[in-house]
Amino acid sequence: MTYIDQLKAYYERVTEECVSGLSLDCVIFGFHDTRLKVLLLKWKDTNEWSLPGGFIYKTESVDTAAGRVLRERTGLDQLFLQQFHLFGDAVRYDTDDTWQRLKMPMKYGVNWPDRTISMGYYALVDYTKVTPAVDFMSDECCWWDVADLPSLLYDHRHIIDVALKTLRLQLNWQPIGLNLMPEKFTIPELQRLYEAVLDRSLDARNFHKKITGLNILTRLDERRTGGAHKSPYLYQFDEVNYQKALINGSLNFV
Amino acid sequence: MTYIDQLKAYYERVTEECVSGLSLDCVIFGFHDTRLKVLLLKWKDTNEWSLPGGFIYKTESVDTAAGRVLRERTGLDQLFLQQFHLFGDAVRYDTDDTWQRLKMPMKYGVNWPDRTISMGYYALVDYTKVTPAVDFMSDECCWWDVADLPSLLYDHRHIIDVALKTLRLQLNWQPIGLNLMPEKFTIPELQRLYEAVLDRSLDARNFHKKITGLNILTRLDERRTGGAHKSPYLYQFDEVNYQKALINGSLNFV
Numbered sequence: 001m002t003y004i005d006q007l008k009a010y011y012e013r014v015t016e017e018c019v020s021g022l023s024l025d026c027v028i029f030g031f032h033d034t035r036l037k038v039l040l041l042k043w044k045d046t047n048e049w050s051l052p053g054g055f056i057y058k059t060e061s062v063d064t065a066a067g068r069v070l071r072e073r074t075g076l077d078q079l080f081l082q083q084f085h086l087f088g089d090a091v092r093y094d095t096d097d098t099w100q101r102l103k104m105p106m107k108y109g110v111n112w113p114d115r116t117i118s119m120g121y122y123a124l125v126d127y128t129k130v131t132p133a134v135d136f137m138s139d140e141c142c143w144w145d146v147a148d149l150p151s152l153l154y155d156h157r158h159i160i161d162v163a164l165k166t167l168r169l170q171l172n173w174q175p176i177g178l179n180l181m182p183e184k185f186t187i188p189e190l191q192r193l194y195e196a197v198l199d200r201s202l203d204a205r206n207f208h209k210k211i212t213g214l215n216i217l218t219r220l221d222e223r224r225t226g227g228a229h230k231s232p233y234l235y236q237f238d239e240v241n242y243q244k245a246l247i248n249g250s251l252n253f254v
Numbered sequence: 255m256t257y258i259d260q261l262k263a264y265y266e267r268v269t270e271e272c273v274s275g276l277s278l279d280c281v282i283f284g285f286h287d288t289r290l291k292v293l294l295l296k297w298k299d300t301n302e303w304s305l306p307g308g309f310i311y312k313t314e315s316v317d318t319a320a321g322r323v324l325r326e327r328t329g330l331d332q333l334f335l336q337q338f339h340l341f342g343d344a345v346r347y348d349t350d351d352t353w354q355r356l357k358m359p360m361k362y363g364v365n366w367p368d369r370t371i372s373m374g375y376y377a378l379v380d381y382t383k384v385t386p387a388v389d390f391m392s393d394e395c396c397w398w399d400v401a402d403l404p405s406l407l408y409d410h411r412h413i414i415d416v417a418l419k420t421l422r423l424q425l426n427w428q429p430i431g432l433n434l435m436p437e438k439f440t441i442p443e444l445q446r447l448y449e450a451v452l453d454r455s456l457d458a459r460n461f462h463k464k465i466t467g468l469n470i471l472t473r474l475d476e477r478r479t480g481g482a483h484k485s486p487y488l489y490q491f492d493e494v495n496y497q498k499a500l501i502n503g504s505l506n507f508v
Contacts, residue, residue, distance in 0.1 A: 019275060019369070019371065020274060020275060021274060021275065021276070022275070022276060022371060056342070058368070058369065060344055061342055062342025062343075062371060064344075083340055085337060086337055086340055086373050088310070088316025089315045090313050090315050090318075113274075114312070115312065117273065117276060117316060119342070169427060172427070173423060
């Protein structure tokens with residue numbers, strides 16, 4: 001099957017088997033090397049990137065569909081996955097411009113809706129456990145630093161911005177650190193995550209004092225070795241106390 | 255036009271002019287007489303109630319449609335209105351049971367979708383400024399105490415429960431008090447609002463101490479008169495400090 005045939009077959013199947021006019025887009029966040037990352041797909045034969053996404057089967061719940069998309073792109077089954085915004089503007093993006101950038105070799109079928117509304121989900125994953133996987137419309141699937149994003153298709157730049165704003169607002173009551181950090185980490189590494197989400201620097205002494213005072217971390221008998229001159233202790237989250245702190249709203253960094 | 259003709263004309267218009275398969279439901283919260291209230295419609299010739307809701311015109315943004323529905327039911331233009339959840343289960347409620355309870359005198363047209371996904375919005379309004387208005391499918395539009403709800407159609411009981419849970423989670427970072435309280439209020443009245451949202455009692459001394467310590471209230475030179483033996487001072491929100499407290503997460507009541 002040629003690529004065009006594949007595309008045609010795909011859009012025909014979507015038209016027939018999926019809910020019409022509603023899609024979903026997933027902003028998958030990871031944290032690596034002190035940077036907040038997002039998983040993107042490169043559209044076939046272009047230099048344009050987009051969020052992983054998809055459609056909802058007629059007999060499938062929207063949340064289930066989001067879990068399926070994430071599983072397909074990351075290989076992960078148990079994900080922290082949240083609805084965050086319905087993107088429902090009458091005109092979400094410039095269709096002609098997008099079509100050109102996609103280099104789309106075909107037109108949608110006649111039953112394709114004029115307008116697609118998209119449900120935005122965000123996911124928090126442990127970067128080290130993800131195996132990014134392309135779909136047939138993509139050349140690449142890889143992580144990008146949120147502070148340094150490539151050219152994005154559709155309104156996906158806007159969707160990422162809204163997802164980031166949501167993370168910031170929810171930092172005090174969703175288990176953001178717990179889901180993004182690897183199992184063991186140093187306090188400066190955790191500080192980098194907070195700084196990446198908040199998009200500003202925090203004072204190291206204050207952060208250390210605040211975070212250790214919350215009783216949500218367990219210090220291990222191991223240290224991070226291999227650094228220049230320090231070998232700081234490794235920590236783990238105490239999940240029970242972490243959940244309590246979230247409920248109490250005490251995880252809050254001004 | 256008979257009621258059946260009206261219904262048929264309405265559903266034909268929706269099929270032709272609106273986005274297919276997506277509706278919206280609005281949980282409109284008010285606060286009165288120390289009780290948290292929600293605005294409901296009584297379905298014509300039944301004792302069944304439902305949330306105000308509607309559909310999205312093909313050229314209208316989903317958020318604009320929600321504002322329109324709210325304006326039609328409350329007479330208010332400037333509303334604190336938030337998306338909170340997409341209700342996208344494959345089967346949201348028992349269709350046969352709902353149809354019977356609706357006493358629907360007609361069938362939907364052939365182009366009516368098998369499944370409707372609904373975007374949930376919540377609104378916070380000043381109870382005293384609302385003029386509830388029925389639509390043609392309703393006998394009544396009035397406030398109900400959230401602690402004492404009538405028989406609700408569709409999955410609207412579930413939608414209200416999720417909206418309440420959202421209010422609880424957002425109490426620390428959305429201007430809930432500002433939007434629900436009348437312009438002037440006593441501290442015990444504000445405490446009742448927090449208690450209604452949190453669904454538990456708070457200690458009066460602690461509440462007074464905490465809320466006055468936050469610097470978000472301005473005490474007026476007026477007192478509430480007419481009560482049994484006390485005449486407590488009236489307060490107003492200091493909007494600038496209130497917004498700051500929300501950003502800092504200091505409005506948090508454990």
